[in-house]
Amino acid sequence: MQIDVQTVNIEQKNQTFSHLKKRFGDKKIPSRYQEASYDLQAEENLHYRPTWAPEQELYDPNLSKIRMNDWYDLKDPRQFYYSTYTLNRAKQQETMESNFKTVESLNLIEGMPDPVLAVAQDLLIPLRHANYAANMNNTLVCGYGYGTVFTQPCVYHAMDNLGIAQYLSRLGLMIGDVESLEAAKQDWMDSDAWQPLRRSLEDLMCVRDPVEVFIKQNFVLDGLLYPLVYQRIVDQNLVEQGGSGISILTQFMTNWYLESKRWVDSVIKTMASESAENKAVLEEWIDSAANHFTSVLLPVAGLAVAGNQADELVSEAHDELLQRAKKAGLFK
């Protein structure tokens, strides 16, 4: 029976679920982000220890050196849950789709100077392998991290990295067909410029502390790489040399970095303000990884610009990263 119930005014019993009331009171109706994120992970009475590592709990906050009294403090300022995440990305992919069409229909690739295309090939296409590593690393954080508000954005971030690798692959196919991808993989595997980065990523894929992986991948490496490659080399150098077509096709990466660093910074800030111990651990990770990745990225920048300019660009990116760390409450 379909009845007309629109007009009835009935009083509500509960404003919200009890676990949200406990966290946020019941003066305000909780947002869909809150409903979708808080306390979804099992907390208590976990039945069995993992057979792969019986010393661990099934969900185990002690897998990390970072300690939180409440892991649900690490909320995502973007308030991404599945729906808002996919709606945002769907909009961005529409823009990217029309960007690819524009570049194609205006023959922007054909019209591009050879040195610009060479940089795109040598610098950008091999990065798709780095994005694959970032995809794996974020998947690990999602799988083994603690508390949904911390782990949920990591699965989105993992899929974003896969998406970026796929956009780079399409760019490669446009500029040099399958051979572009083959040459880039060859470089990734063998060329001197890429070996330090490949080695560092293989090392990072052996790390099992979910927060350490999060910090080194999402804050340090990406925090150096995206400003260096996309903001400086692509959007400035290449554009000046007639490579706006490339910049159009990497627009997703530029915007994605700006958007997601808000989340990464906020997580770090919250962790750092929790305790002096956390702060010390974060500083140690960031300090060593920032120095390390800066030197790793130097030969990569050298693929696009002359040696002394590469130095300059990389150290600018390094300074910028340390500024972010300071803003998050570290190193002071």
Next chain:
Amino acid sequence: MDIKKTPKKLNVKEKYRLMTRDLAWEPSYRDEKEIYPYVDYEGIKVHDWSKWEDPFRLTMDAYWKYQAEKERKYYAIIDAHAQNNGHLNVTDARYLTAIKLFLQSISPGEYASHRGFARVGREFAGVGPQVACQMQSIDEIRHAQTQVHAMSNYNKFYNGFKDFANQRDRIWYTSVARSFFDDAMSAGPFEFLIAIGFSFEYVLTNLLFVPFMSGAAYNGDMATCTFGFSAQSDEARHMTLGLECIKFMLEQDPDNIPIVQKWIDKWFWRGCRLLTLVAAMMDYMLPKRVMSWREAWNIYGVENGNALFRDLARYGIKPPMHWDDVEKSIDHTSHQIMLGLYQWKFGTAFHSWTPTASDIEWLKEKYPTTFEKYYLPRWEYAIAQKENGGEYNNFGLPKLCQTCQLPCLFTEPDDPTQLAHRETEYEGEKYHFCSDGCQHVFEQEPEKYVQAWLPMPSMMQEPLKGDLAAWMEWASLEPTAAGEYASSEDKANFEKWRKQVSTD
């Protein structure tokens, strides 16, 4: 390399290979074993990860686009449902028992699948299964969230919804589903895929989702049935993934066959025990019935199962070990479970009731060989007690099965008048089981199942020490959400609001 070469048209398979498979590389600075430490210990041998056939070929841009379209539609419908007091369109408030049970038991399982698939999406050493599992991981968090959002509006008006998070970890019957998913997650990556990807998604999912979603549609619950439709295309992808992973394991090495067989035996039984709750839902909780549990089993269990295991026979896989016991139990389990829930209704976060005269006619017709003979007399006894002003309650706490965690209330496969009860002694302790199937699962891995958290014994320990009222409070078991439907606030409110509507 020839830059600016006009690109060839690539076919979908080749393009997808380049977009995923080709992204990974063979590590040379570190050993694969360091990157994938858990891929060997179960004994599954994989010689060539590239033999994995991608079950679906979805690049991220296409994924975002399709999924966003579904999300937009889904939320438009549940927004309208909330705005228009759609909850008053359900047949009657008895129906809500089904979705309370769903939110308390199954939605946390969706979440566990999300985390489990993220783990295996990291642990497999091949990029094909990695990406496929990651996509299922992100789909599963979608399912958990859309379910919570659909129930959120019901929670505003009815009891039994608001404490689902605490109840997931503390109620005696939610530990049936919790222990099932914890069991899968604490297993290795290959067993997890057989447990969730194959047994649950491929063999059993139709038995869960079809009844639930058509039950929702029949009973006017637009929110839940919209969720079901929206998740359908995700489920289709998950089913192909489940089938692909079993074929992959079987084709990689003949030594894998006995291991996989052992897992199929275990997870089929575990899954069927979990589904007894769905059986009770179908036969007792839907005011308007879709089909009986027996009918659903014949279609989705027997027909689909036979076809599947005929197909797998060429690998040397046999139908699950306890198949015959399940078949023999089908005409009994829903009645046994519902009688159990009814007698322990003081300790549930949903309402139960005795079947009405028309319910009884339907049950007689659907279960001609069992209902009238074995179960009607017990229902009549309960009804008579009520009519005499009493109540049919059992304040004795049920003995729970160490494996499936359901109360030991099932009967012997060949004698429905005999309660089945099995015991195994392990390291000087006695453990109890509801069946041969559960005992068998335990005996394969006793060191795992002795760890099970059993809610009943915990009540006897510190700090509750047998205090029933304290235990109920601890598990958020509120009297208003429990007990007989006829005297419930849910019923009274629902009828009051409905009346208000018809007089307005």
